[in-house]
Amino acid sequence: MTALTLAARPGEDDTSLRPVPWRRMAGVTWRQHRIALAGAAVLLGALAVYLWIAGLSLNHAYAGAVACQPASSVTCQGLDGTLDGMDNFLSNGFILQVLPAAIGAFVGAPVLAREMETGTFRYAWTQGFGRRRWALAKLVLLAAVVAAVAGAFGALLTWYYGPFVGDQSLGLPRTTPLTPGLFDLRGIGFPAWTLAAFAIGALAGMLIRRVVPAIVATLVVSTGLAFATAGFLRQRYLTPLLTSNGNSVPDNAWVISQWWAKDGTFAFGSYPPNNILNQYCATPSAGTGKGGGPGNWGPCLMQHGYTQWTSYQPATRFWPFQWIEGGWLLGLSVLLIAATVWLVQRRAA
Amino acid sequence: MNVVETSGLGKRYGGTWALRECTLEIPAGRVAALIGPNGAGKSTLLNLAVGLTSPSAGGVSVLGGRRAGSPAALDGIAFVAQDTPLYKTLSVADMIYITRSLNRRFDGAYAQARLDELGIPPKRKAGKLSGGQQAQLALTLALARRPRLLVLDEPVAMLDPIARHDFMATVLAAATGDGVSVLLSSHVLTELERVANYLVLLSQGRVRLAGEVNDLLATHGQASLEELAMVYLRAAGERENPPSEVTR
Numbered sequence: 085m086t087a088l089t090l091a092a093r094p095g096e097d098d099t100s101l102r103p104v105p106w107r108r109m110a111g112v113t114w115r116q117h118r119i120a121l122a123g124a125a126v127l128l129g130a131l132a133v134y135l136w137i138a139g140l141s142l143n144h145a146y147a148g149a150v151a152c153q154p155a156s157s158v159t160c161q162g163l164d165g166t167l168d169g170m171d172n173f174l175s176n177g178f179i180l181q182v183l184p185a186a187i188g189a190f191v192g193a194p195v196l197a198r199e200m201e202t203g204t205f206r207y208a209w210t211q212g213f214g215r216r217r218w219a220l221a222k223l224v225l226l227a228a229v230v231a232a233v234a235g236a237f238g239a240l241l242t243w244y245y246g247p248f249v250g251d252q253s254l255g256l257p258r259t260t261p262l263t264p265g266l267f268d269l270r271g272i273g274f275p276a277w278t279l280a281a282f283a284i285g286a287l288a289g290m291l292i293r294r295v296v297p298a299i300v301a302t303l304v305v306s307t308g309l310a311f312a313t314a315g316f317l318r319q320r321y322l323t324p325l326l327t328s329n330g331n332s333v334p335d336n337a338w339v340i341s342q343w344w345a346k347d348g349t350f351a352f353g354s355y356p357p358n359n360i361l362n363q364y365c366a367t368p369s370a371g372t373g374k375g376g377g378p379g380n381w382g383p384c385l386m387q388h389g390y391t392q393w394t395s396y397q398p399a400t401r402f403w404p405f406q407w408i409e410g411g412w413l414l415g416l417s418v419l420l421i422a423a424t425v426w427l428v429q430r431r432a433a
Numbered sequence: 434m435n436v437v438e439t440s441g442l443g444k445r446y447g448g449t450w451a452l453r454e455c456t457l458e459i460p461a462g463r464v465a466a467l468i469g470p471n472g473a474g475k476s477t478l479l480n481l482a483v484g485l486t487s488p489s490a491g492g493v494s495v496l497g498g499r500r501a502g503s504p505a506a507l508d509g510i511a512f513v514a515q516d517t518p519l520y521k522t523l524s525v526a527d528m529i530y531i532t533r534s535l536n537r538r539f540d541g542a543y544a545q546a547r548l549d550e551l552g553i554p555p556k557r558k559a560g561k562l563s564g565g566q567q568a569q570l571a572l573t574l575a576l577a578r579r580p581r582l583l584v585l586d587e588p589v590a591m592l593d594p595i596a597r598h599d600f601m602a603t604v605l606a607a608a609t610g611d612g613v614s615v616l617l618s619s620h621v622l623t624e625l626e627r628v629a630n631y632l633v634l635l636s637q638g639r640v641r642l643a644g645e646v647n648d649l650l651a652t653h654g655q656a657s658l659e660e661l662a663m664v665y666l667r668a669a670g671e672r673e674n675p676p677s678e679v680t681r
Binding site for chain 1: 480483484485486487503505507508510511512514515516518519520521522523527528531532534535536538571576654
């Protein structure tokens with residue numbers, strides 16, 4: 085075997101080493117993660133084509149129905165009917181809720197988990213770039229790409245779901261823009277949740293150090309966080325407005341809760357107990373029994389000093405809520421990525 | 434200059450010391466062999482020297498006083514870990530690209546010439562190469578960084594005899610031809626006989642013997658490195674488990 089000789093080393097005793105430039109991580113990150121990124125792009129691309137085609141006819145039908153005069157004419161009723169018929173499996177947004185968690189799990193979780201699982205971290209962390217800078221550059225780059233792609237997809241979703249939260253007198257499910265299921269798909273919600281799921285995935289990968297368990301953990305944690313936010317946290321971003329007897333709840337408000345009170349104290353939640361019904365509204369004219377809705381016993385109880393209270397978030401709070409949610413998700417993502425980089429820095433082989 | 438210098442170095446995992454009270458000075462320009470049975474602390478010492486692990490006690494510096502794991506240390510040391518981890522789904526060309534990108538120096542011409550000589554096609558996925566080729570690729574990437582110190586952890590343990598020979602020939606060429614200092618661990622003594630001129634013998638987490646091979650052989654009256662190592666490893670085993678304890 086011939087001995088190939090190495091060229092002389094220039095600047096070998098350079099004590100003030102200039103670090104390897106950050107920009108070099110772009111190509112490195114691309115080569116290592118192009119398959120995951122391409123997978124996410126194909127998934128979102130295919131969905132985008134479908135949403136674009138479906139959204140064109142949906143928005144067209146909506147514009148036609150809105151412009152139609154007079155609204156009570158047969159033609160306009162027909163257009164309303166057409167619009168109503170476009171309600172489909174995507175309408176409530178629940179299926180698309182899995183996208184941020186899935187992108188986070190399949191792009192974010194393997195970033196470090198695969199290095200730890202296959203032992204390649206011993207290669208990566210002993211190169212001249214330095215492991216802290218390596219982790220920081222890689223995670224920030226991927227986070228930016230994921231957030232940008234999700235942002236573009238979110239813009240498409242905002243447009244697609246426009247008719248669902250528009251004129252409430254037309255067809256389609258009458259939906260407040262704050263409704264769980266649509267709120268976090270529109271505006272900046274979608275990229276913010278995708279970014280957070282990516283950051284959760286990165287940290288889970290570093291903590292668990294196995295690809296498949298890290299993916300599962302990311303799916304569970306991201307979904308749990310989304311449920312907790314939609315179910316408990318989001319309605320508390322701003323103090324809900326209160327109104328009595330249901331008169332002045334705006335059409336497209338997000339109703340948080342309703343209850344009945346008498347003399348300033350809580351009486352019952354959504355449905356009156358039998359003893360109250362029997363006491364005040366037992367006459368047939370008032371309409372009673374378990375089958376009767378509030379339409380039957382509501383006015384009767386109001387005559388007897390009961391008040392129905394409704395707490396709600398008005399639809400005008402859509403953008404303040406978007407910024408609040410986007411803000412804390414961004415903060416959370418930054419924290420999680422910082423924690424991941426810190427773990428890379430201090431982890432012993 | 435010492436390529437590796439440790440003083441009172443120790444590493445504890447949980448309650449057990451993998452390495453303790455290790456004080457060493459390995460001079461530059463040597464091929465230093467780190468030998469000892471499995472679990473003696475060889476990998477721990479190497480991981481400390483390349484900065485993958487931080488010490489629980491004492492200190493370690495490399496390349497004449499640079500803190501292990503510091504940017505200056507990483508710049509001058511190339512490490513080939515046990516089982517030569519590579520990104521298996523990436524091509525040989527991608528591995529070269531990544532290694533070049535992650536380092537200040539990279540001798541692309543050298544890497545290309547080596548791979549041509551080895552008959553490793555650049556478009557082949559790293560995971561599809563034979564074990565010997567993967568080891569050679571990892572070694573080529575390490576040497577193309579033009580390190581001052583090359584650290585190898587059990588580099589030939591998984592290789593067949595021919596691949597072992599070829600691998601060690603490359604290491605020796607770098608050491609003798611280009612003045613690269615080498616520190617390699619192995620529990621296969623026969624590999625080291627030809628190449629090592631400095632010896633560090635570890636057992637049960639402690640340094641039992643360290644010095645120039647020729648000096649050690651002369652002092653201890655042994656004919657070969659293997660015999661010397663056997664004598665010391667047996668003696669160390671008896672110190673830890675004295676025969677008197679067995680009979681008591």
